[in-house]
Amino acid sequence: MAAILVVDDEYLILESLEMFLSEKGHSVVTAETGADGLRQYFRYHPHVVLLDIRLPDRNGLEILKTILAAPHPAKVIMMTAFQDMETTIEAMKSGAYDYLSKPLDIDEVERALERAIRLALAERNDQKPSVEVLTTSRDVMIGKSxxxxxxxxxxxxxxxxxxxxxxxxxxxxxxxxxxxxxxxxxxxxxxxxxxxxxxxxxxxxxxxxxxxxxxxxxxxxxxxxxxxxxxxxxxxxxxxxxxxxxxxxxxxxxxxxxxxxxxxxxxxxxxxxxxxxxxxxxxxxxxxxxxxxxxxxxxxxxxxxxxxxxPLRERRCDIPELAEYFLKKAAATLGVEARQFEAGVMERLCEHPWSGNVRELKHVIMAATLRSRGSIVLGEDIEQELDTSIHDTATVSSNFRLDSGEREQIRNALSHTGWNRSRAARLLGISLPTLRAKIARYGLSPDLSQQEGAKA
Ligand SMILES: Nc1ncnc2c1ncn2[C@@H]1O[C@H](COP(=O)(O)OP(=O)(O)OP(=O)(O)O)[C@@H](O)[C@H]1O
Ligand SMILES: [Mg+2]
Incomplete structure (x- = not known):
């Protein structure tokens, strides 16, 4: 179990590596540009980085050097097309841990990664990645019904x-x-x-x-x-x-x-x-x-x-504890101060039909937490989210509202995770492939100005 960052501008490679590695139980963060890669690197301090040499905005070697210059660097595995041979040699000289040539052979990826992870874990002398969201801690199921x-x-x-x-x-x-x-x-x-x-x-x-x-x-x-x-x-x-x-x-x-x-x-x-x-x-x-x-x-x-x-509507007594739990989780994931619900909110939550069950409750609370500015999640923050919730039966008849609500939730989650799709999918409680499909369907793309501003 390790935290891995994959930086590659080829969508297909990113997607397949992300799926493959998540399936192996690793926490995976991806980036499509060098700038974003560095940003993610310094944010999450992964154990291993899979780094493409040719990136649209920067040379992978430059990024390698930046990573290696900082304290406790990750193990960096470079990925390169055959014609990048010269660069590969240079990369190894500069301190890359390994290199893989493209087209990637998945067994080779696995072998290289396994070694790099073992070493990184041993060197850091702690089995846990530094950032809470990346620890695939044991799951918790809430409920007393x-x-x-x-x-x-x-x-x-x-x-x-x-x-x-x-x-x-x-x-x-x-x-x-x-x-x-x-x-x-x-x-x-x-x-x-x-x-x-x-x-x-x-x-x-x-x-x-x-x-x-x-x-x-x-x-x-x-x-x-x-x-x-x-x-x-x-x-x-x-x-x-x-x-x-x-x-x-x-x-x-x-x-x-x-x-x-x-x-x-x-x-x-x-x-x-x-x-x-x-x-x-x-x-x-x-x-x-x-x-x-x-x-x-x-x-x-x-x-x-x-x-x-x-279904949740048949065990409503679980709702308060679930709501408090998701509120704490939302605040922790979003890195905001701990929040409370305004008086009356809990009653409202307990009455709602929740046709999308716990997932819907989780979405609504996540989204309302994003929406609320202060330390209190107001009734109106919740109300707005209930209106646009993708499962709300009242809005199902109106596709436009349905889509705009969902699109907004997805956009929010993506911007709050810095376009980290795995984290956004987890936040939204949907699978990664579903999220990808929705990103494509809604034509969402990262806000470039934001990325530029965040250059490390
Ligand atoms: N009792 C619970 N306590 C805490 N979290 C819960 C609980 N039940 C569900 N969740 C959360 O709600 C979300 C949806 O749950 P999950 O993905 O397990 O649903 P599912 O039954 O597999 O749905 P689907 O049929 O759509 O695949 C997840 O984020 C999950 O962690
Ligand atoms: Mg499921």
């Missing part, structure tokens, strides 16, 4: 075994959070937790992602690649939106659950599956079974233990 207490008990029981779990509940109720807590409390918590969103990718790729492939399995399979089942080791494989798994893949996956064995696509060897499988859905999985969209036998295999997370 009988339903939540029951869930805590189930989680406690799951600590002792590797039983398969199915988590059901509306969007934003905390299914993924529960999956992470189960993992963190399991005997194999030091092993990875790997997530696969079954709705996010096409059928053939999904199979590939799950099982991996062997060299030559198809055009483009130039190397052996482990799938997520293997990558999870003895840890946890989290299958999100499991009802979206195509029937063909369901059949193959059933084999994994029945025999605890699988083969890579195009491979001949049998691999053992050792991980715990947690799946989640916000859809009616029983309905999918009845409609023939989800295999009944697979459904039974997945629901050895089931956790049903009730």
């Amino acid at each position: 009988p339903a939540i207490r029951e869930i805590f008990k189930t989680i406690g029981m799951l600590c002792r075994n590797q039983a398969t779990v199915l988590i059901q509940g509306e969007t934003g109720t905390g299914k993924e959070l529960i999956a992470r807590i189960i993992h963190q409390n399991s005997p194999f918590s030091e092993q990875p937790m790997i997530t696969l969103d079954c709705s996010a990718i096409v059928e053939t790729l999904l199979e590939n992602e799950l099982f991996g492939h062997s060299k030559g399995a198809f055009t483009g399979a130039v190397e052996n690649r482990p799938g997520k089942i293997e990558l999870a080791g003895k840890g946890t494989l989290f299958l999100d939106e499991v009802t979206e798994m195509p029937l063909s893949v369901q059949g193959k996956f059933l084999g994994v659950l029945e025999r605890r064995e699988f083969m890579r696509v195009g491979g001949a060897n049998i691999h053992k599956s050792l991980c715990r499988i947690i799946s989640a859905t916000n859809r009616n999985i029983e309905g999918c079974v009845r409609q023939g969209k989800f295999r009944e036998d697979l459904y039974y295999r997945l629901k050895v233990v089931t956790i049903h997370v009730p």
Whole structure:
């Protein structure tokens, strides 16, 4: 577990490295320009920097030198196209820890990083990155309602075994959070937790992602690649939106659950599956079974233990504690003084329908905290956010308002995190790919004047 900064102007590289590294459990910050890279560097003091040599605004070497000149420098791994050979040599001479040539080979990236991280951690002689937001501390689930207490008990029981779990509940109720807590409390918590969103990718790729492939399995399979089942080791494989798994893949996956064995696509060897499988859905999985969209036998295999997370409106007694918690968190993340709610706000929060559940509550409080200037979050700050909340049923009919509210929330989160997309996504409680899609949809881009002003 380390804090890593990736600086590259190629969007695709940034995005894929960010996803790859976050999946490995690292905290990743990205920057597309040299100026922004330095700004992020001095803000977060990452353990390792992956730095492209050719950046639009500055030479990577210059940045390397700036980093190395400051106290306790990170390990810097340069990335360069082949024709930058000369520069690479110079980079190594200047004190770069390693270099990788493009096109990047993901195994090579992993090896180089692993060494650099070990060294950086040993040198700093502390296992924790310096900035609070970057510590992927253990997750906390708030709630005292009988339903939540029951869930805590189930989680406690799951600590002792590797039983398969199915988590059901509306969007934003905390299914993924529960999956992470189960993992963190399991005997194999030091092993990875790997997530696969079954709705996010096409059928053939999904199979590939799950099982991996062997060299030559198809055009483009130039190397052996482990799938997520293997990558999870003895840890946890989290299958999100499991009802979206195509029937063909369901059949193959059933084999994994029945025999605890699988083969890579195009491979001949049998691999053992050792991980715990947690799946989640916000859809009616029983309905999918009845409609023939989800295999009944697979459904039974997945629901050895089931956790049903009730919607927030059915456990309103959890709202005050959740609201206070998100307020503290918002203040800490935004680096502002601790705040309080104005009298009457809590009552209002307790009445709201919260169709987007805890995620919506979190968004509203984050956004209201951003909006409020003083130390008190006023009723009107909350009211404004409830008006524009993306889940508010009253605004769903009006797409314009819906979009402008959401766009504004996203823009705020991005500007407050200095366009750090992973942090913004966390702040908004949405996934990184979803955030990227929304950034593209709303045509958002960093405010350049702001970046210039922030040059380190
Ligand atoms: N009880 C809780 N205590 C603290 N935070 C919570 C709680 N429940 C949910 N959250 C937070 O709310 C957000 C949404 O939760 P999560 O992503 O787990 O929802 P989900 O059920 O997986 O939603 P979806 O079906 O849309 O994927 C996250 O930021 C999560 O940390
Ligand atoms: Mg989820």
